[in-house]
Amino acid sequence: MLNGTVESIAKNTLLYSFVLSQPFALYAGAYPIFENKTLLEAEELEYGDHGEAVRILQYKLNELSYYDDKIDGELGVLTEHAIKKFQRDHNMTITGQANKETIYALIEVEIEGHLKRLENLSGSVYPGLHSEDVKIVQESLQYFGYYEGEIDGMYGPLTKKAIEIAEEKHDIDFQDEAPQQSFNTMYESERQQAAAATQTSTKQSSIKQVQVQGGNSGIIQTAYAYVGTPYVWGGTSPSGFDCSGFLQFVYNTEGISIPRTVTDIWNFGSPVGSPSVGDVVFFETYKPGPSHAGIYLGDGKFIHAGLDGVEVSNMYTSYWEQRYLGAKRIGE
Structure with a gap:
């Protein structure tokens, strides 16, 4: 669910x-x-x-x-x-x-x-504004259950309240960012959560059965130890991880330093034709280029910090398969 x-x-x-x-x-x-x-x-x-x-x-x-x-x-x-x-x-x-x-x-x-509708947004929205842009923003806020007023295109108290709740929940700022960018972040959250719900649950015992070669065994075991850790935007510790924070923590625990962001990890690793256990697999999600990553476990599965926390997912579900960019090897 x-x-x-x-x-x-x-x-x-x-x-x-x-x-x-x-x-x-x-x-x-x-x-x-x-x-x-x-x-x-x-x-x-x-x-x-x-x-x-x-x-x-x-x-x-x-x-x-x-x-x-x-x-x-x-x-x-x-x-x-x-x-x-x-x-x-x-x-x-x-x-x-x-x-x-x-x-x-x-x-x-x-x-x-x-x-697609968000592409029609022409600029920022602000209290007191009455425009088609505000109407589009209201409809998007309503999608998430934040806005409960009439879709009237008027940026009044209800719209202001809805935006404030959305900003707090998604760590975004409608004033500092273009509304389209903020809503892309919100919709991507919904996408990933829906995708997670399509995946078959993977029990811890199934991960333990993965045969790991050489130095990668410590990386897999460390990653596996944090299954269930909650997702936290910007998180880099066992109290909460985002996807790249999780990767950096796991590799640092094993004495390997890697960059902080997904893009930099992509540029840091060595490309491989197909992933082996312990390689990092990359996906294009909320923006062009690598924006999400996890550690490959074999048999099409990878472990990552998703929006439901650290979990194991299947690369061959429709969501992940169409967003897969490639794999990189760390340490070569």
């Missing part, structure tokens, strides 16, 4: 209890982050299933022009057909079942649509 951002929102906004108490028709599409949470918790929806998660699935498919029948919460023939069309168009295995990969893909397409 989604953690991090979603759970913190649920604890800090009245919207969560409001959404749960209202008929679906009243809030459908207004608070996508809560809809995403419901879908990802469902894990898999198939023919014959019914309920709130199916209604949300039908709504999203309808918004993307794959489903044009009644949104009734019943996964019947037409809903199954819509799922198959979506899977076909996105090069997925065509099953008619909405598994986690399919659900995440729906969320990804939805996010891409929101980001």
